Amino acid sequence: MSDVSDLPAPQGEPIAGPAIAVRGLGKRFGDLIAVKGIDLDVPRGSFFGLVGPNGAGKTTTLSMVTGLLRPDAGQAFVLGRDVWADPVATKRLVGVLPDGLKLFDRLTGLQLITYAGLLRGLPRELASERAAELVAALGLTEAQGKLVVDYSAGMTKKVTLASALVHAPRVLVLDEPFEAVDPVSAATIRRILAGFVESGGTVVLSSHVMDLVERICSHVAVISDGLVLAAGELDDVRAGRPLEERFVDLVGGSTEVVGLSWLRTSSD
Amino acid sequence: MVAHLVRLKLALLRNVFRRSRAQTIGAVIGVLYFTVLVLGLALILASFRGSPVEARVVIPLAGAAGIVLWTVVPLFSFGSDPTLDPKRFATFAVPHRDLAVGLLAAALVGLPAIASMVLCAGVVVAWSQTAASTSAAVLGTATGLLTAVTTSRWVSAVLNQAISSRRGRDAIAVVGLLLLVVIGPAVSVVANLGENLAHVAATAAAVVGWSPLGWAWAAPGDIAAGDLLAGVVRLLLAVGLLAVLFRLWSRALRTEVDNPRAVSRTDSGSTSGDDLGLLGRLPPSPAGAVGARVLTYWRRDPRYQISMAMTPIVPFALLIPYYTGDLPWTPLLMGPLVAFLVGWSGHNGVAYESDALWLHIVSGLSGRDDRRGRLVPEVLLAAVLVPLHSLVGVGVAGRWDLLPAVLGVAVALLGGGYAVSSVMSVVLPYPVPESGESPFNAPPGAAGITLAAQSLASLGTLVLASPALLLAWLAWRGSTPACWAAAAVGAALGCVVALLGAELGARLYDRRAPELLSALRRG
Numbered sequence: 001m002s003d004v005s006d007l008p009a010p011q012g013e014p015i016a017g018p019a020i021a022v023r024g025l026g027k028r029f030g031d032l033i034a035v036k037g038i039d040l041d042v043p044r045g046s047f048f049g050l051v052g053p054n055g056a057g058k059t060t061t062l063s064m065v066t067g068l069l070r071p072d073a074g075q076a077f078v079l080g081r082d083v084w085a086d087p088v089a090t091k092r093l094v095g096v097l098p099d100g101l102k103l104f105d106r107l108t109g110l111q112l113i114t115y116a117g118l119l120r121g122l123p124r125e126l127a128s129e130r131a132a133e134l135v136a137a138l139g140l141t142e143a144q145g146k147l148v149v150d151y152s153a154g155m156t157k158k159v160t161l162a163s164a165l166v167h168a169p170r171v172l173v174l175d176e177p178f179e180a181v182d183p184v185s186a187a188t189i190r191r192i193l194a195g196f197v198e199s200g201g202t203v204v205l206s207s208h209v210m211d212l213v214e215r216i217c218s219h220v221a222v223i224s225d226g227l228v229l230a231a232g233e234l235d236d237v238r239a240g241r242p243l244e245e246r247f248v249d250l251v252g253g254s255t256e257v258v259g260l261s262w263l264r265t266s267s268d
Numbered sequence: 269m270v271a272h273l274v275r276l277k278l279a280l281l282r283n284v285f286r287r288s289r290a291q292t293i294g295a296v297i298g299v300l301y302f303t304v305l306v307l308g309l310a311l312i313l314a315s316f317r318g319s320p321v322e323a324r325v326v327i328p329l330a331g332a333a334g335i336v337l338w339t340v341v342p343l344f345s346f347g348s349d350p351t352l353d354p355k356r357f358a359t360f361a362v363p364h365r366d367l368a369v370g371l372l373a374a375a376l377v378g379l380p381a382i383a384s385m386v387l388c389a390g391v392v393v394a395w396s397q398t399a400a401s402t403s404a405a406v407l408g409t410a411t412g413l414l415t416a417v418t419t420s421r422w423v424s425a426v427l428n429q430a431i432s433s434r435r436g437r438d439a440i441a442v443v444g445l446l447l448l449v450v451i452g453p454a455v456s457v458v459a460n461l462g463e464n465l466a467h468v469a470a471t472a473a474a475v476v477g478w479s480p481l482g483w484a485w486a487a488p489g490d491i492a493a494g495d496l497l498a499g500v501v502r503l504l505l506a507v508g509l510l511a512v513l514f515r516l517w518s519r520a521l522r523t524e525v526d527n528p529r530a531v532s533r534t535d536s537g538s539t540s541g542d543d544l545g546l547l548g549r550l551p552p553s554p555a556g557a558v559g560a561r562v563l564t565y566w567r568r569d570p571r572y573q574i575s576m577a578m579t580p581i582v583p584f585a586l587l588i589p590y591y592t593g594d595l596p597w598t599p600l601l602m603g604p605l606v607a608f609l610v611g612w613s614g615h616n617g618v619a620y621e622s623d624a625l626w627l628h629i630v631s632g633l634s635g636r637d638d639r640r641g642r643l644v645p646e647v648l649l650a651a652v653l654v655p656l657h658s659l660v661g662v663g664v665a666g667r668w669d670l671l672p673a674v675l676g677v678a679v680a681l682l683g684g685g686y687a688v689s690s691v692m693s694v695v696l697p698y699p700v701p702e703s704g705e706s707p708f709n710a711p712p713g714a715a716g717i718t719l720a721a722q723s724l725a726s727l728g729t730l731v732l733a734s735p736a737l738l739l740a741w742l743a744w745r746g747s748t749p750a751c752w753a754a755a756a757v758g759a760a761l762g763c764v765v766a767l768l769g770a771e772l773g774a775r776l777y778d779r780r781a782p783e784l785l786s787a788l789r790r791g
Binding site (some may be wrong): 087090094101103120 | 630
């Protein structure tokens with residue numbers, strides 16, 4: 001694990017520096033070192049895809065950047081502010097969609113989004129106005145009065161995204177935003193995110209769907225086993241080949257299937 | 269199958285000690301505390317070996333009480349163990365009979381079962397006068413313990429099914445009320461006994477000994493006393509009862525496995541369209557939003573509804589000893605008791621939300637807003653219940669002169685409870701049923717830490733309120749100045765302690781919110 005003090009903090013004014021900068025970030029759970037001291041810069045205004053196999057440390061890394069998980073080593077900066085030294089200022093700039101965490105699902109969809117806005121200190125009129133707009137934009141109008149616990153997986157993702165957007169963040173950190181989302185909803189979410197990036201925002205998302213990342217992201221980082229294997233502009237990382245091929249190369253897993261001959265039903 | 273389930277249960281028990289450090293310490297303290305208690309009780313039971321006549325009175329009563337406790341306690345306190353929740357096995361093709369046997373065997377691996385076994389060992393020692401009585405004792409206590417476990421499983425299976433329908437829930441509420449009504453006369457009978465308690469206990473033991481609850485426990489006594497026929501008859505009846513219960517439990521299990529529905533959400537109520545509900549009514553600050561959200565949860569989540577329904581009812585139990593016994597002071601405690609319950613109830617508040625807390629953390633919500641917001645619903649509830657119960661209690665007791673002291677103590681307990689809750693819900697969250705699970709379910713292996721945390725919270729509240737309690741006691745002894753002092757001290761103490769507690773809780777939250785989230789995820 002590289003020594004934190006050796007690495008420079010992001011330089012310059014927040015306007016100029018990267019949207020997210022990670023320096024020597026590390027986390028261990030008991031015997032398992034989930035993230036092994038990684039450095040990563042997410043340029044401002046980029047649509048950044050974080051790809052990696054299951055258990056690579058994507059969620060752990062994103063949790064440490066969003067203030068949900070305290071790192072054991074290293075620092076994370078959002079727009080030049082240290083996430084763990086100045087959490088209040090940082091959290092105001094970031095919208096978060098975590099993966100696999102529960103929601104306050106006994107609220108209705110509209111209530112949940114408004115609640116997220118109120119927690120951020122928005123005035124009530126503004127929070128409910130934005131909540132209504134988000135509900136309409138994400139196609140949840142029909143379901144806005146239903147409890148979130150009764151939502152489908154895709155609707156739950158959408159309402160969580162809306163909660164992440166309600167305070168107009170500058171940076172969005174989304175963990176698996178397209179998992180379990182149907183193609184129509186996915187297209188809606190993609191359009192919203194693209195608009196967000198166009199207007200100067202930065203999006204970081206994790207995924208293991210390479211096609212999707214290849215289609216929408218401008219930058220990409222490949223993480224495996226708690227290390228960054230490659231990072232940069234999409235075209236640089238994939239080096240003229242499809243991202244999936246390059247990914248399998250980098251990660252080094254074998255795609256060959258061993259055994260399972262009994263599964264082949266060629267006999268009939 | 270049986271071995272599998274038992275191994276699963278053992279693994280879950282071991283995992284109790286693999287949570288966060290605070291939780292492990294809590295669990296260890298809980299286990300130590302109960303080890304001492306259980307060993308002491310077992311020794312007392314064993315000491316009845318020297319006095320067989322008393323043993324024939326005490327042991328059947330204790331055994332019957334044990335069966336009742338096994339059945340009732342899980343419903344209100346820890347919930348039945350959901351490792352053994354039959355619904356979880358719905359997707360596995362396990363024969364019903366194997367599953368029934370396996371689940372019972374696994375139930376025998378938990379801490380409560382181990383405690384019961386130690387107590388049973390004490391009972392066996394007590395009856396070990398002759399070879400015949402010893403073997404009858406082994407058979408009898410084993411049957412008794414299995415009866416207790418089976419009854420417990422069967423009742424919670426039936427209740428789980430009942431609670432998934434609105435009609436079932438109403439039926440349970442009615443039965444609960446009926447029980448409360450029946451407790452009155454029962455306590456009055458006991459209270460009017462006075463000195464001839466021993467005589468009545470003997471009669472009760474005779475009756476209980478021939479009831480289904482007592483068959484297994486009374487049989488060894490008959491044999492020890494030389495009444496072979498009665499002993500054998502009772503043993504046969506006990507074994508027959510166990511067989512019947514096992515059939516009933518098997519059948520309930522089959523229904524549950526074949527029809528694994530979660531607790532219904534039909535009454536969770538969906539508001540129409542763009543109504544913000546309470547979020548639109550409380551002050552639009554972050555703290556107000558937290559308060560409105562918690563209040564909304566109280567209305568919509570069955571886990572809160574159960575305790576909400578109990579809180580106003582429980583203090584009325586204090587009227588029973590007043591009307592039936594010679595205890596003129598118990599109604600005075602109604603107001604303080606309801607204050608205690610309301611303040612104390614939040615000591616594990618965060619755990620009920622599970623890791624949904626992430627939204628608070630990524631929002632950068634300050635600890636102060638979080639803590640204060642959570643106080644809002646409790647303050648509203650207390651503002652209604654505490655005056656009401658205090659007035660009723662003081663009115664029934666006819667001691668209007670003591671009203672200031674009663675209110676003072678109530679405020680002190682309320683403040684102490686808030687303070688303890690504000691701190692403990694951050695420091696020591698312990699596992700609770702998940703949202704959407706039956707409120708009668710409790711996470712596996714959590715009984716020890718649950719009891720330890722609840723005892724700690726109660727003790728902390730009482731200690732914080734102790735100056736007011738002391739003054740109130742002096743007031744009861746006839747000191748008028750103490751009465752007013754109790755009011756003034758209680759009110760001041762309650763407010764100061766509550767604010768300080770909320771502040772401390774807020775600092776702790778600010779410092780370790782991410783760690784709290786990790787603890788909630790593991791819990």
